[in-house]
Amino acid sequence: MHGYGVSAGPSTVIRIENVAKRYGNITAVNGVSFSVEEGEIFGLLGPNGAGKTTLIRMLTTLTRPTAGELFVAGYSVRKHQVEVKKRIGVVPQQNNLERELTGRQNLLLHALLHKVDRAERNQRINELLEYVGLQDRADDRVQNYSGGMARRLLIARALVHRPSILFLDEPTIGLDPQTRRKIWDLIQIMNRDGVTVLLTTHYIEEAESLCHRVGIIDYGRLIALGTPSELKERLGNYCVEFLNERGTERHFFATRSEAQEYAQRKDCDTVVRRTNLEDVFVELTGREVRESDAS
Amino acid sequence: MNLGGNSQTIRQFLWLPPWYPIIWEELVYWRSKFWLYLATYMLSPLIFLLSFGFGVGQRVRLIMPSGVSYLEFLVPGVVALALFNNGVTSVIVRMFYHRLHFYSFEAYRLAPVSTLSLWLGYALSGMLRGLLAGLVVLGMVIFLVPIRLNWLFIGSMALTSFCFGSFGVLIGLLLRSFDDHALATEFFLVPMTFLSGTLIPVERLPGLLQPIVWLFPLTPVAQLLRTTLAGTGFPGELAAMVGGWTLLFFLLGWFRLSRLDT
Ligand SMILES: Nc1ncnc2c1ncn2[C@@H]1O[C@H](COP(=O)(O)OP(=O)(O)OP(=O)(O)O)[C@@H](O)[C@H]1O
Numbered sequence: 001m002h003g004y005g006v007s008a009g010p011s012t013v014i015r016i017e018n019v020a021k022r023y024g025n026i027t028a029v030n031g032v033s034f035s036v037e038e039g040e041i042f043g044l045l046g047p048n049g050a051g052k053t054t055l056i057r058m059l060t061t062l063t064r065p066t067a068g069e070l071f072v073a074g075y076s077v078r079k080h081q082v083e084v085k086k087r088i089g090v091v092p093q094q095n096n097l098e099r100e101l102t103g104r105q106n107l108l109l110h111a112l113l114h115k116v117d118r119a120e121r122n123q124r125i126n127e128l129l130e131y132v133g134l135q136d137r138a139d140d141r142v143q144n145y146s147g148g149m150a151r152r153l154l155i156a157r158a159l160v161h162r163p164s165i166l167f168l169d170e171p172t173i174g175l176d177p178q179t180r181r182k183i184w185d186l187i188q189i190m191n192r193d194g195v196t197v198l199l200t201t202h203y204i205e206e207a208e209s210l211c212h213r214v215g216i217i218d219y220g221r222l223i224a225l226g227t228p229s230e231l232k233e234r235l236g237n238y239c240v241e242f243l244n245e246r247g248t249e250r251h252f253f254a255t256r257s258e259a260q261e262y263a264q265r266k267d268c269d270t271v272v273r274r275t276n277l278e279d280v281f282v283e284l285t286g287r288e289v290r291e292s293d294a295s
Numbered sequence: 296m297n298l299g300g301n302s303q304t305i306r307q308f309l310w311l312p313p314w315y316p317i318i319w320e321e322l323v324y325w326r327s328k329f330w331l332y333l334a335t336y337m338l339s340p341l342i343f344l345l346s347f348g349f350g351v352g353q354r355v356r357l358i359m360p361s362g363v364s365y366l367e368f369l370v371p372g373v374v375a376l377a378l379f380n381n382g383v384t385s386v387i388v389r390m391f392y393h394r395l396h397f398y399s400f401e402a403y404r405l406a407p408v409s410t411l412s413l414w415l416g417y418a419l420s421g422m423l424r425g426l427l428a429g430l431v432v433l434g435m436v437i438f439l440v441p442i443r444l445n446w447l448f449i450g451s452m453a454l455t456s457f458c459f460g461s462f463g464v465l466i467g468l469l470l471r472s473f474d475d476h477a478l479a480t481e482f483f484l485v486p487m488t489f490l491s492g493t494l495i496p497v498e499r500l501p502g503l504l505q506p507i508v509w510l511f512p513l514t515p516v517a518q519l520l521r522t523t524l525a526g527t528g529f530p531g532e533l534a535a536m537v538g539g540w541t542l543l544f545f546l547l548g549w550f551r552l553s554r555l556d557t
């Protein structure tokens with residue numbers, strides 16, 4: 001295989017080694033290392049400004065790392081950009097469609113750029129338009145689309161050339177619940193067909209229901225990594241929640257009986273429930289809402 | 296439907312050059328705005344011809360360096376301006392909006408094509424736009440002024456528009472904001488328009504300016520088009536100057552493009 005270190009298995013398709021990115025004196029990503037195996041759906045969680053987008057932009061060749069190495073599909077992102085680009089599909093956080101073109105023209109442009117064969121092109125485009133429910137608006141200009149429609153077109157575009165690795169930066173942001181579920185289905189169907197997925201999200205239930213493994217990043221650092229159940233187990237699978245003068249307090253326990261025992265000793269109303277990924281996220285990244293970006 | 300990547304690989308075609316999609320997009324815009332483009336391309340040359348050629352030129356007998364009439368002098372200058380304004384501006388505007396406003400330039404950067412192809416695609420679309428504008432001017436002028444087209448002149452037009460296309464790519468890549476755009480227009484594009492021997496002979500400019508305007512790429516272009524249109528031989532030196540500018544714009548633009556970050 002190209003570019004793999006000796007320690008990585010042959011099924012590693014994304015590998016990040018000590019990657020850092022600085023913009024002037026802002027450190028957006030600060031020494032991150034992890035890898036994603038073939039066939040995984042990997043989720044990156046983190047507060048605003050944590051460095052998720054920066055990491056995805058580095059993986060997809062758009063931004064150069066200040067330090068470290070990235071490998072995608074076995075190729076060094078620094079050395080073999082074109083080989084990497086052939087194999088990846090990218091849904092950016094920010095709409096980068098060509099607004100003066102129609103939806104269909106946007107997909108066609110993408111197909112041309114990826115040299116998709118003429119015989120397959122139109123059929124593929126029609127299938128994807130239908131799948132994301134845009135066949136009726138396909139010949140409208142993108143500037144007349146709603147935010148959710150543009151988002152769906154972005155996802156369709158990322159699939160035109162049948163990438164084997166898909167990067168989705170907040171794929172379901174601003175979508176209605178129906179569309180969001182449809183996108184989740186889409187991601188899972190693609191994954192079943194063999195596509196490796198790396199996504200970022202602020203929706204914890206998205207990560208919990210979709211992702212095989214989750215990495216939590218904060219202030220440019222990876223602070224936790226594991227399957228959702230591993231992460232919850234590390235915190236304690238059961239949570240006792242109660243309200244006091246400082247706000248809602250949560251305590252975590254390995255077993256339900258320990259949690260119940262603790263809850264009974266409290267003389268206020270308590271809730272005993274299973275720990276969820278949101279608890280993990282909040283415990284690890286702190287409770288305060290981020291007012292400014294990480295710096 | 297199969298959405299995946301591994302179970303079925305996409306068939307590829309190999310016979311189109313990698314810069315073709317960029318031109319394709321440009322031509323989609325042409326198709327939807329053809330009449331607008333045509334009207335735009337006719338307007339400013341017409342104003343130059345009427346105000347300078349038939350207005351000022353008729354009343355104030357400008358003393359022409361080589362004894363040609365002012366109108367004969369003016370026509371290649373107006374063609375040069377058409378190539379310049381439309382070639383450079385169309386690329387600048389397209390790159391500017393696509394890079395800084397709509398981010399759609401990113402989609403091109405994510406495509407598996409080399410930096411060279413990307414550069415070439417934008418430069419060629421500027422070239423096509425310049426050529427279209429130049430041909431529109433010639434189409435109008437042919438009814439007003441006796442000119443004889445020849446292949447050397449057509450070839451010079453092609454070289455020139457490619458040069459300006461690559462100039463447009465360079466400026467388009469250097470701009471960081473709307474202010475930069477205004478700055479570039481006021482400090483480079485407008486002075487070049489009037490001082491490069493397009494409307495007024497370089498020899499009639501104030502003596503101090505004369506050597507300076509030879510630092511503008513438009514100056515050798517106007518001379519090149521003028522000499523080849525007059526049919527008095529091939530000015531190799533001027534063509535080499537235009538070629539040199541093209542090479543410089545290419546190298547700087549390509550460097551900039553491959554260093555693009557953020
Ligand atoms: N081009 C840039 N120039 C300067 N600073 C930047 C640039 N891009 C990102 N940053 C900074 O890097 C940090 C990480 O930003 P990034 O966009 O990666 O965060 P994120 O995790 O994607 O956040 P969000 O959830 O809000 O999308 C932020 O502090 C941001 O201000």
Ligand SMILES: [Mg+2]
Binds near residue numbers: 052053054093169
């Ligand atoms: Mg982001």
